[in-house]
Amino acid sequence: xxxxxxxxxxxxxxxxxxxxxxxxxxxxxxxxxxxxxxxxxxxxxxxxxxxxxxxxxxxxxxxxxxxxxxxxxxxxxxxxxxxxxxxxxxxxxxxxxxxxxxxxxxxxxxxxxxxxxxxxxxxxxxxxxxxxxxxxxxxxxxxxxxxxxxxxxxxxxxxxxxxxxxxxxxxxxxxxxxxxxxxxxxxxxxxxxxxxxxxxxxxxxxxxxxxxxxxxxxxxxxxxxxxxxxxxxxxxxxxxxxxxxxxxxxxxxxxxxxxxxxxxxxxxxxxxxxxxxxxxxxxxxxxxxxxxxxxxxxxxxxxxxxxxxxxxxxxxxxxxxxxxxxxxxxxxxxxxxxxxxxxxxxxxxxxxxxxxxxxxxxxxxxxxxxxxxxxxxxxxxxxxxxxxxxxxxxxxxxxxxxxxxxxxxxxxxxxxxxxxxxxxxxxxxxxxxxxxxxxxxxxxxxxxxxxxxxxxxxxxxxxxxxxxxxxxxxxxxxxxxxxxxxxxxxxxxxxxxxxxxxxxxxxxxxxxxxxxxxxxxxxxxxxxxxxxxxxxxxxxxxxxxxxxxxxxxxxxxxxxxxxxxxxxxxxxxxxxxxxxxxxxxxxxxxxxxxxxxxxxxxxxxxxxxxxxxxxxxxxxxxxxxxxxxxxxxxxxxxxxxxxxxxxxxxxxxxxxxxxxxxxxxxxxxxxxxxxxxxxxxxxxxxxxxxxxxxxxxxxxxxxxxxxxxxxxxxxxxxxxxxxxxxxxxxxxxxxxxxxxxxxxxxxxxxxxxxxxxxxxxxxxxxxxxxxxxxxxxxxxxxxxxxxxxxxxxxxxxxxxxxxxxxxxxxxxxxxxxxxxxxxxxxxxxxxxxxxxxxxxxxxxxxxxxxxxxxxxxxxxxxxxxxxxxxxxxxxxxxxxxxxxxxxxxxxxxxxxxxxxxxxxxxxxxxxxxxxxxxxxxxxxxxxxxxxxxxxxxxxxxxxxxxxx
Numbered sequence: 001x002x003x004x005x006x007x008x009x010x011x012x013x014x015x016x017x018x019x020x021x022x023x024x025x026x027x028x029x030x031x032x033x034x035x036x037x038x039x040x041x042x043x044x045x046x047x048x049x050x051x052x053x054x055x056x057x058x059x060x061x062x063x064x065x066x067x068x069x070x071x072x073x074x075x076x077x078x079x080x081x082x083x084x085x086x087x088x089x090x091x092x093x094x095x096x097x098x099x100x101x102x103x104x105x106x107x108x109x110x111x112x113x114x115x116x117x118x119x120x121x122x123x124x125x126x127x128x129x130x131x132x133x134x135x136x137x138x139x140x141x142x143x144x145x146x147x148x149x150x151x152x153x154x155x156x157x158x159x160x161x162x163x164x165x166x167x168x169x170x171x172x173x174x175x176x177x178x179x180x181x182x183x184x185x186x187x188x189x190x191x192x193x194x195x196x197x198x199x200x201x202x203x204x205x206x207x208x209x210x211x212x213x214x215x216x217x218x219x220x221x222x223x224x225x226x227x228x229x230x231x232x233x234x235x236x237x238x239x240x241x242x243x244x245x246x247x248x249x250x251x252x253x254x255x256x257x258x259x260x261x262x263x264x265x266x267x268x269x270x271x272x273x274x275x276x277x278x279x280x281x282x283x284x285x286x287x288x289x290x291x292x293x294x295x296x297x298x299x300x301x302x303x304x305x306x307x308x309x310x311x312x313x314x315x316x317x318x319x320x321x322x323x324x325x326x327x328x329x330x331x332x333x334x335x336x337x338x339x340x341x342x343x344x345x346x347x348x349x350x351x352x353x354x355x356x357x358x359x360x361x362x363x364x365x366x367x368x369x370x371x372x373x374x375x376x377x378x379x380x381x382x383x384x385x386x387x388x389x390x391x392x393x394x395x396x397x398x399x400x401x402x403x404x405x406x407x408x409x410x411x412x413x414x415x416x417x418x419x420x421x422x423x424x425x426x427x428x429x430x431x432x433x434x435x436x437x438x439x440x441x442x443x444x445x446x447x448x449x450x451x452x453x454x455x456x457x458x459x460x461x462x463x464x465x466x467x468x469x470x471x472x473x474x475x476x477x478x479x480x481x482x483x484x485x486x487x488x489x490x491x492x493x494x495x496x497x498x499x500x501x502x503x504x505x506x507x508x509x510x511x512x513x514x515x516x517x518x519x520x521x522x523x524x525x526x527x528x529x530x531x532x533x534x535x536x537x538x539x540x541x542x543x544x545x546x547x548x549x550x551x552x553x554x555x556x557x558x559x560x561x562x563x564x565x566x567x568x569x570x571x572x573x574x575x576x577x578x579x580x581x582x583x584x585x586x587x588x589x590x591x592x593x594x595x596x597x598x599x600x601x602x603x604x605x606x607x608x609x610x611x612x613x614x615x616x617x618x619x620x621x622x623x624x625x626x627x628x629x630x631x632x633x634x635x636x637x638x639x640x641x642x643x644x645x646x647x648x649x650x651x652x653x654x655x656x657x658x659x660x661x662x663x664x665x666x667x668x669x670x671x672x673x674x675x676x677x678x679x680x681x682x683x684x685x686x687x688x689x690x691x692x693x694x695x696x697x698x699x700x701x702x703x704x705x706x707x708x709x710x711x712x713x714x715x716x717x718x719x720x721x722x723x724x725x726x727x728x729x730x731x732x733x734x735x736x737x738x739x740x741x742x743x744x745x746x747x748x749x750x751x752x753x754x755x756x757x758x759x760x761x762x763x764x765x766x767x768x769x770x771x772x773x774x775x776x777x778x779x780x781x782x783x784x785x786x787x788x789x790x791x792x793x794x795x796x797x798x799x800x801x802x803x804x805x806x807x808x809x810x811x812x813x814x815x816x817x818x819x820x821x822x823x824x825x826x827x828x829x830x831x832x833x834x835x836x837x838x839x840x841x842x843x844x845x846x847x848x849x850x851x852x853x854x855x856x857x858x859x860x861x862x863x864x865x866x867x868x869x870x871x872x873x874x875x876x877x878x879x880x881x882x883x884x885x886x887x888x889x890x891x892x893x894x895x896x897x898x899x900x901x902x903x904x905x906x907x908x909x910x911x912x913x914x915x916x917x918x919x920x921x922x923x924x925x926x927x928x929x930x931x932x933x934x935x936x937x938x939x940x941x942x943x944x945x946x947x948x
Contacts (some may be wrong), residue, residue: 002749004622005079008313009499010032016899026110028195033088033089033090033091035616036088036091036283037088039084040085040086040087040088041085042081042191043080044084044085045081045082045083045085045712047081049078049079049080049087051080051614052079052080052081053079053569053571054571054614055079056076056171056569056667057076057569057570057571058253058256059171059249059250059253060074060075060076060560061560061947062249062252062253062256063136063173063245064321065247066245066248070177070178071175071176071177072176072177072178073175073176073341073544073593074173074174074175074561074563074712075173075174075562075564075565075634076171076173076178076448076477076565077170077173077174078171078172078794079170079172080169080170081169081478082166082167082168082169083167084153084155084156084167084169084544086151086152086153086192087151087152087153087154088149088151089148089150089151090149090150091147091148091149091150091329092147092148092149093145093146093147094146094147094148094197095146096387106858108271120823126296126770127641131149132208135485141201143201143326143478144199144200144201144202144242145199145200145202146197146198146199146200146660147197147198147199147200148195148196148198148217149196149197149198150194150195150196151191151192151193151194151195151196152191152192152193152194153169153189153191153192153193154190154191155168155188155189155190155191156168156170156671158262158417158783164823166173168188168189168190169188170186170187170188170189171186171187171189171381172184172185172186172187172319172345172846173185173186173187173246174563177698177889179595180593180595181847182564185226185246187224187225187246188224188225188226188929189222189223190223190224191219191221191222192221192222192731193220193221194216194217194218194219194220194221194222195216195217196214196215196217197214197215197259197923198213198214199212199213200212202458203268204458204479205268205458207268207271207897209267209268210266210267210268210500211263211264211265211266211267212264212267213261213262213263213265214257214262214263214265215257215258215259215260215261215262216254216257216258216259217259218226218258218259219251219254219258220254220258222244222247222250222251222254224247224250226242226243226246233364234440246252246533250829251387254370254524266313270330272285274547275511276509276511276618276620276637277491277509277569277618277637277638277639277871278489278490278618279495280424280506280507280575280639280641281333281349281350281507281575281638282347282348282349282504282505282575282823283349283350283353283423283424284347284348284421284422284423284424284596285345285346285347285348285349285421285422285505285577285643285645286345286346286347286348286359286382286419286420286421286422287318287343287344287345287418287420287421287422287559287645288327288343288344288345288346288359288361288417288418289313289341289342289343289417289418289419290329290340290341290342290343290344290361290417291341291415291416291417292318292337292338292339292340292341292415292416293313293315293337293338293339293363293411293414293415293416294336294403294413294414295411295413295414296311296313296336296363296376296411296412296413296414297311297320297375297376297411298310298311298336299311299312299313299365299366299367299373299375299681300312300365302425310334310335311334311336311365311375312331312332312333312334312335312337312365312366312367313331313332313335313338313363313364313365313366313375314328314329314330314331314340314363314364314366315328315329315330315340315362315364315415316328316329316360316361316362316364317344317346317360317361317362318360318362318378319352319357319358319359319360320357320358320359320360321355321357321358322352322357323940324719325942326344326346326685326942327344327940329720330342330720330721331366331716332770332771333770335767335770335771337771338771339771339772339773340720340771341744341746341772342719342720342771343651343719345577346359346504346576347575347576348382348386348421351648352382352383353383355775356381356382356383357381357382358379358380358381358382359379359380359381359382359385359419360377360378360794361377361378361379361380361415361417362374362376362377362378363376363377363402363413363415368927375402375403375411375413376402376403376404376411376412376413377402377403377404377411378400378401378403378407378415378417379403380419382421385419385420385421386421390420391420391421392420392421392423393420393421393422393423393644394746395418395419395420396418396419396420397416397417397418398416398417398418399414399415399417400414400415400417401413401414401415401620401765402414402415402417405413412547419941420645422644423643423644424475424504424505424641424642424643424644425498425501425504425641425642425643425644426488427444427488427491427492428498428501429443430495431491431492431496431498432444432447432491432495432496432497435491435492435494435495436493436494436495436616437487437490437494438450438487438491445577447484447487447488448484450487451480451483451484451487452480454483455476455479455480455483456476458479459479459586459716460474461533470487472802474534491818492617492641493616493617493618493639494616494617494618494736495616495617496613496614496615496616496617497581497613497617497640497642498642500644500646501642501643501644501645501647502579502580502582502642502652503577503578503579503580503581503642503643503645503647503652504577504581504641504642504643505576505577505640505641505643506551506575506576506577506578506581506584506609506638506639506640507573507574507575507586507638507639507640508573508574508575508586508636508637508800509561509571509572509573509636509637509638510547510549510570510571510572510573510588510634510635510636510637511569511570511571511635511636511637512567512568512569512570512571512634512635513545513567513568513570513590513633513634513635514567514632514633514635515541515566515567515631515632515633516542516543516545516565516567516568516590516602516630516631516632517542517544517566517630517631517632518541518543518592518600518602518630519629519630519631519904521905521906531684536615539727541799542564542565542566543564543592543602543630544561544562544563544565544592544593544594544761545561545562545565545568545590545591545592545593545602546558546559546560546561546562546590546591546593546677547559547572547588547589547590547591547634547642548586548588548589548809549573549574549586549587549589550586550587550588550589550810551576551578551584551585551586552584552585552654552655552656552791552792553585553654553656553792553793553810553814554655554656554810555806555809555810555944556574556576556944556945557572557573557574557944557945557946557947558573558944558945558947559946559947560572560946561593561948563593566786572947573637574945577649578640579647579653580652580867581609581610581613581640581652581868582609582610583610583653583654583750583751583791584608584609584610585594585606585607585608585609585792586606586607586608586609587604587605587606587607587813587817588604588605588607588623588634588635588636589603589604589605589809589813590602590604590625590628590632591629591809592628592629592940596916596919597915597916597918597919598910598918598919598922600628600629600903600905601627601628601629601812601813601816601903602625602628602629602630602632603624603625603626603627603628603630603631603632604625604627604628604813604816604817604820605623605625605626605628605634605636605639606817606820607623607636609638609640612638613638613640617639617640617641618637618639618640619637619638619639620636620637621635621636622634622635622636623628624637626820627816627819627820627903628816628903628904629816629903629905630902646876649749650746650748650749651719651746652749652750653718653719653749653750653789653791654750654792655716655717655718655719656715656716656718656791656792656793656869657715657718657750657789657790657791657792658712658713658714658715658743658789658790658792658794658795658796658797659683659711659712659713659715659723659787659789659790660708660710660711660712660788660789660905661681661688661711661713661785661786661787661789662785662786662787663690663704663705663708663709663710663711664693664702664703665679665690665701665702665703665725665783665784665850666700666703666783666784666785667700667701667703667705667760667781667782667784668697668700668781668782668784669700669781669782670699670700670701670781671739671780671781673729673738674701674727674738674739674780674781675701676692676729676797677692677727677728677729677738677739678690678691678692678703678727678728679691679725679726679727679728680725680726680728681702681711681713681723681724681902682713682724682726683713683714683715683716683721683722683723683724684715684716684717684721684722685715685716685797685800686712686713686714686796687713688705688711688712688713688717689705689706690703690704690705690706690711691704691705691706693705712794712795712796713796714794714796714797714800715745715789716797716800718733718745718789719745719746720746721744722742722743722744722745722769722772723742723743723745724740724741724742724743724768724769725740725741725742725743725758725783725785726739726740726757726765727739727760728742734844737765737779738761738762739760739761739762740761740765740768740776741758741760741761741763741783742758742761742768742769742776743756743758744772745789749789750789750790750791751786751789751790752787752788752789753786753787754786754787754788755784755785755786756784756785756787757782757783757784758782758783758785759776759781759782759783760779760780760781760782760783761776761777761778761779761780762777762778762779762780763776763777763778764776764777772894792812792814793807793810793811797811798811802925803925803926805922805926806944808922811938812903814897815900815903816903819900
C-alpha cells in the first residue's frame with residue numbers, strides 16, 4: 001500500500017513539474033546561459049578559421065562594390081575568431097507562429113489582435129494578409145521551433161602588442177593603390193551586440209535540424225578599431241576616410257541579414273560537407289515572344305513638308321518592381337508598324353514570387369544623344385501567368401494596349417505578343433531507369449510506396465504525442481510530401497537529363513582555385529623562388545586572378561578579382577537558360593588582372609555539357625587550367641534541370657555562328673533585267689558576292705563565287721537578324737538594288753545542310769531586312785541555294801570581333817581551345833597518351849571548324865595568314881637537319897605561331913614593354929570605336945553579370 005502511495009505521489013510531483021515547465025515557457029522568460037557560454041568558450045578557439053571564409057567573402061564583396069577610384073582592389077587576407085568567444089546573453093523560446101507577431105516596447109510578444117492592429121497602423125495592410133501569414137506559420141506547427149537569441153562580444157585584451165591582439169576577433173585587410181602599392185590594415189573587433197531570430201526546421205533524420213533561417217532584429221551595433229602593424233606606423237583610424245569606409249562596409253555586410261532579409265542555412269548539407277547546389281534557384285522560365293506593335297505614339301515629331309513623324313522603336317522585357325531591363329529587341333528605325341518576331345527567356349526565381357512581381361513589357365523610342373522616350377508599358381502578374389491554363393505549359397497569344405507610367409492612364413497603341421510559363425520537369429521514366437541514387441526504385445509507384453513506409457516508420461511515435469490536435473493529422477502527409485520531393489530531386493541529379501526535353505536551367509558555380517601560380521619563364525628567378533612557391537598563399541609574385549564564364553561563345557559572368565593569392569575563394573556563379581544542353585559549351589577562364597597591359601590568360605577549362613551531363617545532371621569536381629601562363633585547379637559545380645518546353649529544332653541553336661553558302665546559286669525563270677546583276681550576300685556584320693556564270697534559253701541563270709569557294713558570312717545575333725541577297729546593278733551614283741531575297745536565320749537549324757527556295761521580291765529593301773515580313777512587295781521569281789549554319793565563332797568573325805574587348809577575349813579563348821585540341825591530337829598520334837572516344841564529339845568538331853570555315857571561303861570579313869592566293873598551305877621548313885631555315889623562313893615560321901606564343905608570353909611578348917605597347921594600341925582602337933558609335937541607335941541591352 002505504501003509503495004502505491006509513493007508512486008502516486010511521485011507521479012503528481014513530476015506532473016506538477018511538467019505543468020510548471022509548460023507554464024514557464026509561455027511566459028517567454030530568458031533562461032540562464034552560463035553553461036552554454038562555458039561550452040562555447042571551450043570550443044571557440046578550436047574552430048577552424050576557414051569556416052568563416054564565406055563571411056569574409058561577403059565582406060569583400062561589399063567593400064569591392066564601394067571602393068573609391070583611388071583604390072584599385074581590396075582583399076580580406078585573413079579572418080580569425082580569436083580566443084575570446086561570443087557570449088550569449090539570453091535565449092527565448094518563441095511559441096509556434098510567434099515569429100509572425102510583433103513585439104511591444106518591453107520586448108514582449110503581442111497578442112494576435114494587438115499584432116494585427118499594429119500592422120494596420122504601420123503599413124496600412126488589412127488583417128486578412130496578416131492572418132494568412134499566421135495561419136501559414138500555424139500550419140507548420142510541429143515542424144519548426146523558433147528561438148530568439150541575444151548575443152554580445154567585447155574584447156578583453158588592452159595590450160597594443162600584435163601577439164595579444166590576435167587573441168581577439170580580427171580582420172587583416174589589404175588595400176591596393178595604383179602602382180600595385182599594398183597597404184595592410186589590421187582591424188580589431190572591439191565590441192558587438194545584437195538580437196537574432198532563428199527558426200529551425202525539424203526532420204526525423206540526424207542531425208534532426210534541416211533548415212535554419214537567421215535574421216537580425218534591427219542593425220547589430222559593431223565597434224571596430226584599425227591599428228598600425230608596427231610601432232612607428234600611424235594609427236590608420238585617425239584618417240577619417242579609412243575609418244568610415246571600414247565601418248560602413250561591416251555595417252553594410254550586417255545589413256544583408258537584417259529583417260526582412262535573412263540567411264538560410266541547410267544544416268544537413270553543411271554537416272555532410274556538401275557546399276554545392278543540388279538544384280537550381282529558378283523554378284521555371286517565362287518565354288516571351290514579341291510579334292509586332294501598331295497605332296502607338298510617335299517618338300519623334302515630324303517637320304512639315306520635309307519629314308514625317310516616326311519612331312525608332314524597340315521593346316524591353318523585365319520586372320516591374322525590380323525595374324531592371326532583362327532583355328530588349330532590336331531597334332527598328334523610322335518605323336510606325338514594326339514587326340520584331342523575337343523571343344526571350346526570363347528565369348523565375350523565388351525572389352520574384354515572394355514579392356508578387358509583375359512581368360513588364362515596355363515600348364521605347366531610341367534616341368541617339370538623349371534618354372529614350374517611354375511610349376507605353378504592359379504589366380502582367382507572374383502568378384497569374386503561372387496559374388492560368390492558357391499560359392501554364394503553353395504559349396498564350398495576347399494583344400494588349402499600352403498603359404502610362406501613372407496608374408490608370410492609357411497610352412495609344414497595341415502590342416501583339418505571346419507569353420508562356422514552363423516549370424521544371426518532374427522525374428521521367430527514362431530517369432528512373434538510369435538513376436543511381438536508389439537502383440531498386442525504377443517506377444513512381446515503387447518510390448511512393450517506399451516513401452510512405454519510411455514516413456510512417458519515422459513518425460510512428462509522433463502520431464501519439466500528448467496534446468495532439470486534428471490539424472496535426474496532416475503532419476504525416478506533409479512529411480511524406482517533403483521526403484518524396486527530396487527523393488525525386490536526388491534521383492533527378494543522379495541521372496542524365498530526360499530525353500525529349502533538351503531546354504532547361506543551367507547553374508554553374510566557381511568555388512575556389514588551388515595551387516594557382518604563374519609559369520616561371522626566367523630560369524634564374526624560378527630557381528630562387530622554387531622553395532617558397534609551395535608554401536606561400538599570398539605575395540608579390542602571385543597572380544591577381546578573376547574568373548569569367550563563357551556560355552556558347554558569349555561572355556556571361558565575371559567574378560571579382562582576388563589580389564595576389566594562390567588559393568582564391570570565390571563561391572560565385574550564375575544561372576542561365578540553355579536552349580539545348582546537348583550542343584552547349586561552357587568555358588571557364590582565369591585571367592590575371594594587370595596594370596597597363598592586357599589581362600593574360602592563366603588558363604581555360606572547356607566544358608562541353610553534352611559530355612559533362614552524360615551520366616549525371618549534377619557534377620562537382622576539380623578541373624586543371626590549360627593553355628595559359630599559369631597552373632592551378634579550379635573547383636566547379638554544375639547542375640542542369642530540364643523545363644517543360646519542347647521547342648522546334650530551329651529554335652535550339654546558338655546566337656553566334658557562320659553561314660556557309662555553297663558556291664553555286666540558280667534562279668529559275670529569271671527576269672531579263674536581273675540576269676546581268678551580281679549577287680551580294682549580307683548579314684549584319686559580314687558580306688560576300690557572287691557573279692553571273694551562265695544561263696540557258698529557258699531563263700535559268702547561275703551565279704558562282706569568284707574562286708569557286710563557299711561563302712562564309714559571320715553572324716552575331718542569329719535570332720534577331722537575317723541574311724539578305726541583293727541583285728545589284730550599276731547605277732550613276734553607285735550600285736542599285738533591283739531585287740532581293742531575305743532569309744531570317746531563326747527559321748533554319750544548326751549544323752544541317754539545307755536546300756532552300758527563296759522568293760525574289762521587288763520593293764522596300766531596307767524595311768524588308770529590318771522587319772520580319774511575310775510579303776515584301778512584288779514577287780519576281782525564286783532563287784535556289786544550299787547553305788549550312790555552323791554554330792560558334794570562327795575565322796569569319798575575326799575582323800568584327802577585334803572591335804570589342806569582350807569578343808576579343810572570347811576569340812582568344814576559342815583559339816586556345818583549338819590549340820589544346822591540336823596538341824592533344826598530336827600526342828595521341830605520337831602514342832604519348834591513349835586515344836579517347838570523346839575526341840570526335842561535336843565540341844571537338846566545332847573547335848576544328850573555328851579555324852577552317854572562313855579562312856577557306858570568300859568573305860569580306862575573313863582572312864588567313866597561312867594560305868597563299870591559290871588557297872594552298874604555305875610550306876615552311878621546320879628547322880630540322882633536312883629542312884634548314886633561313887632568316888625569311890624563321891620569320892614566316894614565327895608569324896605562323898605568333899598568336900600562340902604571345903598568349904603564353906613567349907617570343908616578343910615575354911618582355912613588359914611590348915605588352916604595354918599592345919595595351920595602348922588596343923585602348924586607342926576601343927576609344928575610336930566608342931566615339932564612332934555615339935550617334936548610332938542602341939537599345940538598353942543588359943551587360944555582363946558581375947559578382948559585385
